[in-house]
Each structure stands twice: as structure tokens, then as C-alpha cells.
Amino acid sequence: MISNLTSSERQYALLIAVAVALAGLAMAALGRSDTLGVHGVIVMLFAGVVIYLIMSSLYGPEPTEDRAVSYYDDPIKVGIVLSMAWAVFGMFMGVWVAAQLAWPDLAFDAAWSSFGRLRPTHTSGVIFGFGGNALIATSFHVVQRTSRARLAGQISPWFVLLGFNLFCVLAISGYLLGTTQSKEYAEAEWYADLWLVIVWVTYFILYIATIARRKEPHIYVANWYFMAFILVVAILHIVNNLALPVSWGHAKSYTIWPGVQDAMVQWWYGHNAVAFFLTAGFLGMLYYYLPVRAQRPIFSYRLSILSFWGITFFYMWAGSHHLHYTALPHWVQTLGMTFSVMLLVPSWASAGNALLTLNGAWHRVRDDATLRFMMAAVVFYGLSTFEGSFMAIRPVNSLSHYTDWTVGHVHAGALGWVALITFGSVYTLVPALWKRERMYSAALVEVHFWLAIAGTLIYVFAMWNSGIIQGLMWRTYTEEGALAYSFVDSLVAMYPYYIARAFGGLLFLLGAVVGCYNIWMTVRSAPLAVRETDAPVVPAAVPGE
């Protein structure tokens, strides 16, 4: 890894790591009576490990290969490994918090392990840790292959990848310490948010610079989605996290947005984190790995254009459907509902485009669990975008909001769409990256597939049931016109479903562990492949547009 950097690049990387360590030192000094100080120490430790790694081969020999004639895959390999590690962590936390809802004593009477602190470690762990690393890794892979150009930087890909993981570590350790903004999916405090801005701007520059180097006249559709993902997430992140720290020595900050405006900004952010992090980015994956694996070109170029601009434009209006019947002005709710329903068109255009791409390759879907992962992901994408538009309709929302139905919907998307498309892409990518013939075991991919499908279905059905029962119990009246059930009655009715949900999540986690083992064995012992040329200058096989 480091041996592929020239000695001046190593010195430069060392300089950056030392600067980060010094920033950690400043945080530790300023925040010595606060959790900010703990985070300063964590930053120093993180930078310390990087410094150690660089120092240990600082004076190693210069790289021998001509780097210009090969793609830059080292950061991608590390990104995939980190992504799978975060998957196991984040899903484990998910199973734990799910079990706490059924058996509250599983918090073991400690502050750090109570539900409210663990829940964001699950959401951030899977969304940012697992999903974010997978997106960074696959975007680096896709942009190079579809542009037939090497990444436009030697150190910046490492800076983006490791910097992003430092953000994840700060965010998640913060929640355990009680450092949180309590803004859903944007819980990390101001200094971690600032750091992410630096990382993200670097990511954007690197991405655009690589595209600028492309040997293809046109920018491939997967890159449209990755660009939208990088750009819009930056906008959302900055606007939603504008905050005033209590002092430079405090981890605590107060958001600049008050009350109703904060609610609108928060759900504009929250829903578009779904749109541009969990949808656009993963559609980027889909548009590359699905055609590659199916060995079929994308069905329709026009549908790609329609769905891309539809998603980019419509989604940004949809956030206010999280606030139906609240103190948010009615006109904003109505706009949110309207655009949410219209979103079905570009969403199903994407899903249809992907499924029709598989025409002529259905025998591969049957035989190849990796391609089946992606096919199932598309089906879940279609189902959950339909469900999302449906739930955004005001009267439907009156029943579903605040209940487990929302949780079920999110997981139909997160498990069924995001995780399945990621696993399908990873199983396509791993043998290519490590130059293996195939994954170590096709049978284990098959096992993983069925564990994931079973886990998702059990989870989603449990939450549909519990959510709808809960919503109906809250609004049931007796013949005398009194509310029929107390809140506690509705909670008691949830327990069987909470147990079922934890079990579904456990199956999904087991699938991810099987996947990790399979990847590990592939890297270690799968037979080496003689691959057709996979290099920037000479024409390489890329999917048709």
C-alpha cells in the first residue's frame, strides 16, 4: 500500500497526519474538562496509527511499477474491508438495540449502553460506516473504469477514505459518551461535522478531477449518480449542521435553526440523506455492477436520463412529508406530499430500467447468487419507493407516522435495497480487485443471499404488523366515544413483533458475517485469474451506455 507512494508523497502524507494529530492535541487541551477532550485523544490515536504506518516504510524503496498504466486500487481494497467491518459492527448494534426493546434489561444499567445512546451507533454505523465506505470504494472503482483514467491523486484517495472513517469513529464514540446533536441521522457534533466538510470537499475535487481526465467523451450514467451523491450530500450536511458551539472547549453546540424551521431543515436533510446517500449513490453502484455482472448493456438510455433528473429534482421537495399534521404550515406539507407521489415515476423508471436490463440474462439470475442479490435489491427498491410514496399521502401518514411501520419501511429500503445492492457489488468487485478467478465459495454467497432475504422479510413483516396494529390501537374508539386503548396497551401488543424483528435482524447479521468470511478466504486462497486487460490507457471492457 504505502510502497506504491513515492518518498515525497510519503513525506507529504506524514505531514497531513501530523497536522491532524496536532488538531487532536488542540482539541484535547481546549476540551480537557469535556468530552471534546476525549475526542481530541481519539483523533491523536487515530493519527498516531497512520503516522506509525507511514514512518515504518518512510525510507522504503521507490515504487517500481509505472503507476500511470494501472488503476489505483489500493484504497478501494481497504474501503471494502472497512465497509464490511462496519457492516458487522452496525448490524450487531442494530440487533442489540432491537433486543433491548423486547428485553430492556439488556442495557445492563450503564449510561453508554442505554437505547437512546446505542440507537444512533446503529444508524450511523450502517448508513455511514457500511454504506459510506462502500460508496467511496465503489465510486473510486467505477469512476476509473468508466473514465478509463487513473484516480487524479495519490494521497487524496487515502485522505478521503481514512478521513471519512475518522468522522465515523468520532460520531459513534460521541454517542456512547453522550455527545450528540439529537438531529436524526446528523447526530455528530460541530467539530466532527467540520472535519467531514474538509473530507467531502476533497472527495468532490478528486472525483471531478478524475472525470476531467477521462478518455471517454461522455460521462457514464453511474458517475452522474455518484456526482449527485457527493454534491448534494455536501449541501445538505452543511446547511443542516450550521451550529454555534457553547465555547471552543465544549463539544456541545446549539443549532442555528429554531423550532419549526429546524424541523423543516432537519427533514429536508433527513429525507434527502435517504435520497442522495442511500439512493443516488447506490444507484451509481447499480448502473455499473448490474450490467457488468449480467453482461448486458443498460436497457434504456432515455429512462436513465428521466430517472436521474426526476430523482435529483423531486426528492428535494419531499422532506416535509415527515411532518404531516404537525405545526409545520399546511402548504409545505402539501408540497411535500405532492412531490413524494410524483417521485414514484423516476423511482420506478430506475427500477424498471434495471429489471429490463436483465432480460436475456435471467438464467444468470437463477444460477448466480451475486446477480440475484442485485436483482432482489432492485425489487426491494421498487417496493419501498412505492411504499414511501404511499406513506407520504397525508391520511395514510396519519396512521403510519410515529409507528413501527416507518421503521419497517426504512428497513425494506436499507436491508432490501441498500445492503443487497452493496453485497452484490462487493461480490462482483472483490475477485476483480484481488485478481481472483471468482469468490472463494459460490455456495456461501448463496447462503448469504438466503439469510439476507429471510432476515429482511421477517423484519419487514414484523414491523408492518406491529406498526399497523399500533396505529390502529391509538385511534380505536369504544362505542361510548372514548379511546379504547391506553398507550401501554399498544406497547404490550408490540412485544411479540419486537422479538421477531430482533430475530430477523440477527439472520441478516449472520449473512454479513458469512460474507466477511467468504471475502477473507477469497483474498487468501481463491485461485488467481488471468484477466483481460484492466488498465487505464489501453481500451478496457466497460459496460455499454
Added chain:
Amino acid sequence: MPELFHRKLERSAIGFVIAIIAAASVGGIVEIAPLFTIDETIEHAPDMRVYTPLELAGRNIYVREGCYACHSQMIRTLRDEVERYGPYSLAVESQYDRPMLWGSKRTGPDLARVGGKYSDFWHVAHLTNPRDVVPESNMPAYTWLARTTLKTDDLPQHLAAQRALGVPYTDAMVENAARDAYGQATPDTDFSSGVTERYGDKTLVSAFDGVTTHVTEMDALVAYLQVLGRLTGAAYEDTAAPEKKPDPES
């Protein structure tokens, strides 16, 4: 031909970036900017008071513990919600809330109007072990709150930061923040008279956790829970289900 145009757009990275920013900006601008300019967005409530330092500290504990993951603070304009929880929530009631804690999930009940609904003693017992008072509950136990002394020395900085963002704290409130936090949890002392002086007679001064020798995180959290829904009476004035406003002193 739109396709021809798009073929051209695909050849320019910068053009594509600008197009994405343009397409993605419209929705947010149209939906967010008017919330600051349209007057009816937030009702006027002249009787609205700010959080006392103790209540703000309690709110920060609520934030720290992630209570919003299971409890909403937003009663919707639906008959069953109004009958279960009280008058529907108004925007003005969260005008000083940073962040807002409307929530998105009710594993537990809504808390927008929980203030005054239960005694301080009930809250302390419930937070210490929820299953002691609600056997079916799946809420975590927060035993350590009563053991942890509240950090009050930096409360003036917290109030100053809130004031910088537009919350109308006076100089006296900022200066006396730590003192007032102590006073609100220790009734019948010199400290407590300052609290009612600065925040109004209706401010609840109580030995929230039952111990007056020192101020704990339990004091702060209970003080916050007891003020929820009681910063203004505006919601009781004109709603679908008019109700008598509960007397804060009862």
C-alpha cells in the same frame, strides 16, 4: 431533441455539476426560505417564557440521552391525539427549541404536554426504574441521573450561546445562570427567590429529586419534563378541543 442536449451536457463535468446544483436547490429554497418570512408560520404568544437554566440543562440531558428516538414532542391535529395528549402543538411552543425535539417515533408516548401530568416523585421513580411504576414498560432505567451532580458552572456560557442565536435571555439571566439552576431545585432559599424574579412567579421551584443538598441531573431532567407544554398557554386558547389550561401551581 432533449437527448441531443443531454448528450452535450454529458461531455462537460462542470456543466453537469452546475445542472445538478440547480435542479437540487429549488425544492429546499421554496420550502425553507418562506418559513422565515411568512408571519403566520409562528403564532404570537406574549406569555411565552424562556427555559430556566435548570430546565435548559435538563433539556440538554434529554438531548444527550437520545430520548427523541422513542418519544415525540408533537401532538398532531388528529382527534385521537388531542384526546390522548392534549391540545395539538403550536409552532410557537418550540420557538426557543434548539434542536427541535418533535421526534419521529413513539415507542413511548408523546411528551409535548407531560408537564404537570405526574408528580416529581413519580418521575424520579419512573426514571430510576420505569418498571417499578409501569410494569409493562420497555424504557431503559436511568439510575445514574440521581447519582450524578449537575454541571452548573458553564451554564452562563450556554445561555449566552442561546442568546447569540436569538433567545431573549437578559444579562441578569446569563450572569445568574448557575445560581438560578441551584435555586430552582432548592425551594425556600435565597437562591430560589431569584428564579421566580427572573423567570416569573409561575416557574416551578421544587426539590425535584427530593434532595435539597445538591443539584443532580435528575433534578434538571425532571424540571424539564415538568415544564413541557407549559411555557405558554397559547395552545389552550383556540383549538379543536378547547380545554381548561392546567394551573401550573397545582
